[in-house]
Amino acid sequence: MHKKLIAAAFGALLSAGANAGFVAIDTFDSGDQSIVLNAVGATDTQTNAERSLSATVDSSTVPPVASTASVVGGILDVTNGTGEISTVTVGWSLAAGIVPAGATGLQFLFTVLESDQNPTSIEFTLDGTQVFSESIPGGTVNDDVAFGIADDLLDAGGFLELTLTGGSGWDLALDSIGLNFVDPETPNPTVPEPISLALVGLGLAGIAGVRRRKA
Numbered sequence: 001m002h003k004k005l006i007a008a009a010f011g012a013l014l015s016a017g018a019n020a021g022f023v024a025i026d027t028f029d030s031g032d033q034s035i036v037l038n039a040v041g042a043t044d045t046q047t048n049a050e051r052s053l054s055a056t057v058d059s060s061t062v063p064p065v066a067s068t069a070s071v072v073g074g075i076l077d078v079t080n081g082t083g084e085i086s087t088v089t090v091g092w093s094l095a096a097g098i099v100p101a102g103a104t105g106l107q108f109l110f111t112v113l114e115s116d117q118n119p120t121s122i123e124f125t126l127d128g129t130q131v132f133s134e135s136i137p138g139g140t141v142n143d144d145v146a147f148g149i150a151d152d153l154l155d156a157g158g159f160l161e162l163t164l165t166g167g168s169g170w171d172l173a174l175d176s177i178g179l180n181f182v183d184p185e186t187p188n189p190t191v192p193e194p195i196s197l198a199l200v201g202l203g204l205a206g207i208a209g210v211r212r213r214k215a
């Protein structure tokens, strides 16, 4: 249901002469990482060219601890064993000009592939300032989440950080974090409308008929 609402809302932003654009921030398709934590208070950070991934075990009520955060198989996947709560952060250094100058209608977009029965919370910050926060209900499957941001928010780039946590034992899989925008610089290609072509065809047929009668 979310997907349709997002499509309708984004379509309404488009006007004549404007094209929809999309730029991926992270598809999680490269730069595999794997964090495995086995104690309360344990923490690890793995940084590569694509992103920085961190996880910390905040608490556990049912030993042993087996908490994971990974980018494997093209997705971001977090698991917590029964009774465990971890906090996971994913950070990206965004270059200036990630969206074209003059773009409007900016939206962050990501896909919640699957959550277990636990609610989870998602927060995005840019250079430490919160830009979005939402609770994802337990049992969410294949749901796109989009949220609008100021058109000039990313003009200078910055450090984008996603923070995830949830109810005891929470699991969550995400994919495809990116940006929707409307690029006013790109005009729509001019394509003759079918009705115009039909009228031209009828006109030619009429001329041909007149010529036949005269002959």
Ligand SMILES: [Ca+2]
Residues within 6 Å of the ligand: 027, 028, 029, 073, 074, 075, 175, 176
């Ligand atoms: Ca992917």
Ligand SMILES: [Ca+2]
Residues within 6 Å of the ligand: 079, 080, 081, 082, 116, 169, 170, 171
């Ligand atoms: Ca779990």
